[in-house]
Amino acid sequence: MEEQKINFKSLKASCKDCSLVELCLPRGLNHKDLHSLDDVIKQRRLLQKNERIFNQGEKSGCIYAVRSGSVKTFTTAKNGEEQVLGFHLPGEILGLDGLDNHIHSCSGVALDTATICELPIDELNVLCVKIPGLQQQLLSLISDEITKDHTMLLLLARRNAEQKIATFLINLSGRFKARGYSAEEFDLTMSRYDIGNYLGLADETVSRLISKFKENKLIDANRKKIAILDHEKLCGIAEGDYDLN
Amino acid sequence: MEEQKINFKSLKASCKDCSLVELCLPRGLNHKDLHSLDDVIKQRRLLQKNERIFNQGEKSGCIYAVRSGSVKTFTTAKNGEEQVLGFHLPGEILGLDGLDNHIHSCSGVALDTATICELPIDELNVLCVKIPGLQQQLLSLISDEITKDHTMLLLLARRNAEQKIATFLINLSGRFKARGYSAEEFDLTMSRYDIGNYLGLADETVSRLISKFKENKLIDANRKKIAILDHEKLCGIAEGDYDLN
DNA sequence: CGGCTGCTTGAAATGAGTCAACATAGGTGG
DNA sequence: CCACCTATGTTGACTCATTTCAAGCAGCCG
Numbered sequence: 001m002e003e004q005k006i007n008f009k010s011l012k013a014s015c016k017d018c019s020l021v022e023l024c025l026p027r028g029l030n031h032k033d034l035h036s037l038d039d040v041i042k043q044r045r046l047l048q049k050n051e052r053i054f055n056q057g058e059k060s061g062c063i064y065a066v067r068s069g070s071v072k073t074f075t076t077a078k079n080g081e082e083q084v085l086g087f088h089l090p091g092e093i094l095g096l097d098g099l100d101n102h103i104h105s106c107s108g109v110a111l112d113t114a115t116i117c118e119l120p121i122d123e124l125n126v127l128c129v130k131i132p133g134l135q136q137q138l139l140s141l142i143s144d145e146i147t148k149d150h151t152m153l154l155l156l157a158r159r160n161a162e163q164k165i166a167t168f169l170i171n172l173s174g175r176f177k178a179r180g181y182s183a184e185e186f187d188l189t190m191s192r193y194d195i196g197n198y199l200g201l202a203d204e205t206v207s208r209l210i211s212k213f214k215e216n217k218l219i220d221a222n223r224k225k226i227a228i229l230d231h232e233k234l235c236g237i238a239e240g241d242y243d244l245n
Numbered sequence: 246m247e248e249q250k251i252n253f254k255s256l257k258a259s260c261k262d263c264s265l266v267e268l269c270l271p272r273g274l275n276h277k278d279l280h281s282l283d284d285v286i287k288q289r290r291l292l293q294k295n296e297r298i299f300n301q302g303e304k305s306g307c308i309y310a311v312r313s314g315s316v317k318t319f320t321t322a323k324n325g326e327e328q329v330l331g332f333h334l335p336g337e338i339l340g341l342d343g344l345d346n347h348i349h350s351c352s353g354v355a356l357d358t359a360t361i362c363e364l365p366i367d368e369l370n371v372l373c374v375k376i377p378g379l380q381q382q383l384l385s386l387i388s389d390e391i392t393k394d395h396t397m398l399l400l401l402a403r404r405n406a407e408q409k410i411a412t413f414l415i416n417l418s419g420r421f422k423a424r425g426y427s428a429e430e431f432d433l434t435m436s437r438y439d440i441g442n443y444l445g446l447a448d449e450t451v452s453r454l455i456s457k458f459k460e461n462k463l464i465d466a467n468r469k470k471i472a473i474l475d476h477e478k479l480c481g482i483a484e485g486d487y488d489l490n
Numbered sequence: 491c492g493g494c495t496g497c498t499t500g501a502a503a504t505g506a507g508t509c510a511a512c513a514t515a516g517g518t519g520g
Numbered sequence: 521c522c523a524c525c526t527a528t529g530t531t532g533a534c535t536c537a538t539t540t541c542a543a544g545c546a547g548c549c550g
Contacts, residue, residue, distance in 0.1 A: 075396075083395075083398060083399040097388060097392055099387065100384045100385035100389075105391075105395060106395060129374070139344050140345035140346070142344065142345075146341060146342045146387075146391060147343075147350040149395070150330055150342065150351060151320075154320060156401040156445060157442070157444070191495095191496065192496075193496080197402070200402030202538070202540075204538090204539075204540085207497060207498055436529085438528080438529095448529080449507075449529090449531085450507075451529095456530070456531080468528085468529070
């Protein structure tokens with residue numbers, strides 16, 4: 001069993017779906033294993049804007065990889081109000097909640113036209129026994145998820161509106177870059193309302209601060225279109241080393 | 246391989262450590278398996294107040310079960326400020342972050358004199374192959390962790406101070422009850438500052454609202470001692486169905 | 491072209507934070 | 521064993537960041 005490491009680039013070329021890239025990224029798997037993994041991908045789904053991927057409380061038994069477009073996840077509280085939990089770009093995974101009982105504790109919905117791949121958990125678990133590294137890869141993904149949530153708790157609890165928006169933009173920029181898109185210019189697929197909800201702010205506050213960043217030449221913004229003009233200063237604001245007053 | 250289910254009570258009696266109860270609680274494992282699990286518990290550690298269990302960024306390779314006393318976990322941001330991530334009571338698990346690379350993304354510290362059990366992840370992983378149900382149990386714990394974090398995101402982003410404190414007290418009460426302690430009277434082992442930090446509030450706000458709840462006869466409180474007097478109304482406040490104005 | 495939805499901006503209201511003084515409990519040392 | 525000291529918690533007065541309410545604007549789809 002030759003555990004030949006293969007890098008991100010060759011993986012991307014050799015495999016039919018980018019979701020695998022994500023699963024395999026942290027530590028390499030060999031080609032044979034990758035192809036058994038390929039077989040696990042049940043289907044690729046094309047989604048229209050606002051179409052649900054999975055619903056809170058529903059049995060599903062899959063995790064999902066975004067192939068194109070973008071997706072948000074959110075929980076619905078007893079009183080019906082929503083809390084956006086995250087936005088997911090191409091190459092990112094969602095649905096790691098409800099990994100045990102196969103019941104999702106949040107919902108996923110397409111923010112624009114999107115394609116996603118479904119990975120049935122049970123088959124993945126079976127494969128985990130066969131492929132030594134895979135179990136670890138899955139744990140790695142989950143671990144990341146927990147760490148991301150913790151970062152988010154810090155952001156929500158301790159940062160002011162300016163820092164929240166700056167952090168959000170820097171974070172998106174970095175994720176676009178990691179996926180091969182421009183880090184300086186991108187489109188927000190989510191509404192101001194969604195951003196506000198995600199960051200614990202009123203949507204008016206989001207609007208106001210985007211305008212303020214624009215006035216200060218940190219970014220250029222026109223509705224959904226965003227351009228990062230001064231990455232460094234924006235980081236400064238995010239980190240709290242610097243503010244606009 | 247008789248997969249005889251055993252319940253919480255018998256488990257508690259038959260096993261030397263309550264950490265196992267937690268690991269086995271959702272779905273039963275048979276006795277033989279439980280005892281192999283027992284062997285995995287490396288050691289029981291006695292901790293003094295403020296003693297660290299593990300540190301952010303350190304390699305550790307263990308998850309931890311609280312046996313007695315209580316514990317808080319927190320992340321430290323670049324600028325040195327802390328964010329409390331959670332409080333852990335006897336029978337609860339911590340350290341599920343850094344499950345993959347064995348590096349913790351947060352720190353754990355004893356809030357009072359406490360005993361904890363260490364469960365080495367690698368040995369646990371080995372055991373997972375041998376014991377069919379165990380893998381699932383672990384996933385279940387992790388899944389819970391993610392769901393808990395999501396609930397916390399909602400609390401931080403969408404609730405006012407009154408709702409946050411009420412939710413916090415109700416949640417603690419329920420956890421004490423689940424562990425066999427009184428749901429109506431308990432001690433807070435954490436400081437007002439810690440509670441505030443956890444909930445994204447100033448410690449003065451925590452103090453003020455505890456006093457307000459006291460004035461309104463929802464609770465009785467004297468420093469660390471808390472008594473829940475009107476559970477229903479407190480829930481009402483937590484849910485936002487009701488407020489004190 | 492009109493209406494709808496999402497975005498922007500302003501003005502006023504307010505919840506929570508900050509600063510500061512004081513109270514109390516628990517621990518320490520004389 | 522008492523007196524003091526320090527930690528932690530409480531309370532008040534004031535400030536201010538963010539929300540709320542409200543009106544107007546712009547892009548987009550039928």
